[in-house]
Amino acid sequence: MKKILAMLVALTMVFALATAGMAEAADPIRIGFFAPVSAASAAADGQSAQQSAELAVKLINENGGINGAQVELVSYDDGLDTTEAANIAEKLSTADNVVAVVSGSYSSPTRVAAPIFQDYGKLMVSAYAVHPDVVNAGNLIFSQSFPGAVQGTAAAEFAVNGLGAKRIAIVAVDLDFGTEQATYFKAKAAELGAEIVSEDYIAISDNDMTSVISKIKGEDVDLIYSVNYYAQASEVCRQVALQELGCPILGTEGADSWQLLETAGEYANGLYITTNMNRDDANEGTQAYIENYRSTYNMEPDMVGASVYDAFQVVFAAIEAVGTDAEAMAEYIQNMKDFDTVTGTLLSYTSNGSAVKPVQIQQVQDGAFRHYSEITDAAIINPDSYAE
Amino acid sequence: MFLQQFINGLVIGSLYALTAMGATLIYGILGILDIANAGAYLIGAYLGWYIFYATGNIALAFLLSMAAVGLLGVVLQRLIYSPILAKPRTLSIIPLVAAVGLFTMSSDAVRLICGAGTKAYNFKFPVDAFHLGGVTILPSWVLIFALTAVLLLILWFILNRTRMGLAWRASAEDAEISRACGVNTNSAMALSYILGYGFAAAAGIMVGILYNSITPALGEVPSYKMLAIIVLGGLGNPLGTVIAGLLIGLAETLLSVYTKIPIPKDAIAFVVLIIVLLIKPSGLLGQKNKV
Structure with a gap:
């Protein structure tokens, strides 16, 4: 009996030592x-x-x-x-x-x-x-x-100098994500001589863009800057197409998702976004x-x-x-x-x-995000340019 | 442009009315705030999506989803709400807590079973939009108006022109006396759940078609906004709920477009509620428990 017990103790010790060694x-x-x-x-x-x-x-x-x-x-x-x-x-x-x-x-x-x-x-x-x-x-x-400052500024640069927008409406999600980018977009767009004709900040829980887009329709804008996540951005694309506004939409990385392509379908075609990922890279x-x-x-x-x-x-x-x-x-x-x-x-x-x-500009073409252009201007993409 | 915004508001309002109708019917008869109705709305939307995806038939998606979610309502009533309410001296907060629990469970269950990502209904109408002198009308809005009207007419018919409806109204008036007079209050309760959850399911599918997207978050806003609507309508009053839904839909749309109010759109429902309750504490049509 003693022998068996001793053997068991010895075995346990060996096992314990072995596992300790393994763990190390x-x-x-x-x-x-x-x-x-x-x-x-x-x-x-x-x-x-x-x-x-x-x-x-x-x-x-x-x-x-x-x-x-x-x-x-x-x-x-x-x-x-x-x-x-x-x-x-x-x-x-x-x-x-x-x-x-x-x-x-x-x-x-x-x-x-x-x-x-x-x-x-x-x-x-x-x-x-x-x-x-x-x-x-x-x-x-x-x-x-x-940071948002870079993306918002790059967006304004692209909107005004790249797409020639003069009258711009902003639709943004009412979170840090939306307000941060909208603030820098406004500053840069104003500096480049464009006019921000309306600004709407929408709660993240609110998916209805119908009334906002109806309102913007009356403003005769030549670009909508949509700082929203994919669900709202998808609704912006759909309403702009269905209500026949006929102006381009510039989104952000928030719209950079397969889910936008899924829900906005054909209405997403033509949408520009600022993002960090270039799928065509x-x-x-x-x-x-x-x-x-x-x-x-x-x-x-x-x-x-x-x-x-x-x-x-x-x-x-x-x-x-x-x-x-x-x-x-x-x-x-x-x-x-x-x-x-x-x-x-x-x-x-x-x-x-x-x-x-660098900030990537992607465009939805035939239902997929494709490379459009890239913003590499050091004054825009270096976050130190925005230090207060 | 005002006409456009007015129509936009009516669309949202119709959806609100239909979404809150379930909670109203249940409050009318059981006296409990059934937040889990928002779960029925969510599950209805997903069930409808799967049926539509499998069959390509939207009418079938509406019918089957409404029937299944309505039955689920009866099961929940029998297994959860009735036992709670049968206990003597039940605090009114207890069924509310149960309902919140059920709603949370439904959201997480949908997320875990159906996935966190968005699903698109991709239901194609024959035309994209009607443009009538500067006003845009989407076919999905026409569907929403028509279906809401039909469902509410059916509701009115059942409640006012059938024996079942009579039993419902009697039970809503006073359940104990009704029982004493031989009214089957259990089946009246079951009717509330079948209709209530079924309507919520229909509203869920309509929202899915309207925005072409459903996510596990679909029930979040209705879960609190329907409270404002049913209280505003005069707790348990179906007609009041319709008026309150339309009023809040219009108020949200018009105030957010034409004024610079510094509050989120979602809070407008509650501001309207507070104002109405200050003037008329029983709600818009608050002659308690009258249909």
Whole structure:
């Protein structure tokens, strides 16, 4: 009996030692992530973000991880709720032992979470949030895309100088996303000599664009600037066509989704958007991402997903180069130059952590987003031009 | 241009009336605020989409979806609301909490089962739009007016010209006395749920056709806006609900277009509600429980 017991104890010890050894060898790099997965109004973006995060981690692990270590994704659903975002930031920073975080969420949850990560000394890269407060939270906080100021200004440049618009109506979602871009659009359009004849800010829950477009019809405008997410942008396209306004529509990255093509159908043809993703880019990485995303999820990728994927690439590159120390990673990212991403070349970083990237103009042609032009003017795409 | 905006407002108002009708019928007889009606609206829209997608027949989509969601209403009434209300001294907040729970569950269930992305109805009318002297009328609006009118006429007929309707009105007036007189109040309740949830399903499909898109978020706005409409209409009064729906649709459209009010369009319903309640605390047609 004693013998058996002794053997059992010995076996247990051997097993314990073996598993401890295993755990040490494969100590994974934990990266935090949050996206608005269950917020009904943002769930499609949340899904796209979540899936791209999983894809990024899956692909890096299949390629042997980072410097031999596997990556583990610790992801949360913020429900597009700022309180929840704050809780998640606390949890990721204190309990989950992550080395860095990617935000796959909108501006409002991201700008609440950013200062919390900064205080705990955690590095965060935001995928596509447009509000400047996100990167202004501190030296550990970065964005992989351009802020609203760049996109709004680039839109005005394209509207007035590219499309020759003189009388412009603005229809924007009443969120940071809409107001931020509209503000900079107005300033640049005025500077270029165009007149903003009307401005309407619509709650994100309101899908009805009929009355707004009827009103704009009476204003005789030659361009509508639609700073809306895909559901509202789709309704703008449909109403402009059905009520026969006959003017071009310029949208934003918010409309950059297969869902707009689905719901607006033929009425989306001709729509211009400002975005960071060029689906026609010959770049290998871009085409590989599109292919991987399609084959993994049987869905069309969008700029939200691509931006999340890119934010992970920024974090991966930093860890690979300098390890997991937050300050070292921040310094590395700060000095990044010409980093190739799915959503274009990340030229450099400004001192406060905003990415300098060209703005893509895409147009819907025959039911697909196609390359139209690109805005590379340094005075427009460098977020430092807008520092107050 | 005013005429155009007036028509725009009427379209929205008709939809509001139809959406809130279910909650009105249920309040009329059970005295509970059934937020889960917004869930019926959402599920109806999705069910209708699947049926239309499979058969290409929009009439079938309306009929089957309304019938299925109406039956679902009866099941919920039997399994959830009736047992709660049968308990002595039930606080009126309890069925409300149950309804909120059901609504939240329906939204998440739709998201998890049908996916988070948008689905397009892609129902094609023979013409894109009618243009009559500067006024645009979309065929989807004509469908909405016509269907709303037909459904409300059917409702009026059932409530006022059938024995079932008589039983409903008697139960709404006083359930206990009605029961004592031999009225089957259970079937009157079932009628409320069949009609109420069925109407909500029809409204959901119409919204899906109107905007050519449905998402799991579809029920969010109706879940609170229908409260303003049924209270404004004089709780439990079907005719009041129609007037309140149209009034709020018009107020939202005209105020947001012609004035610079610094509040979101969605809040206008509640501002109108507050103003009307200050003048007439029982709502527009608030002779309690009269049809």
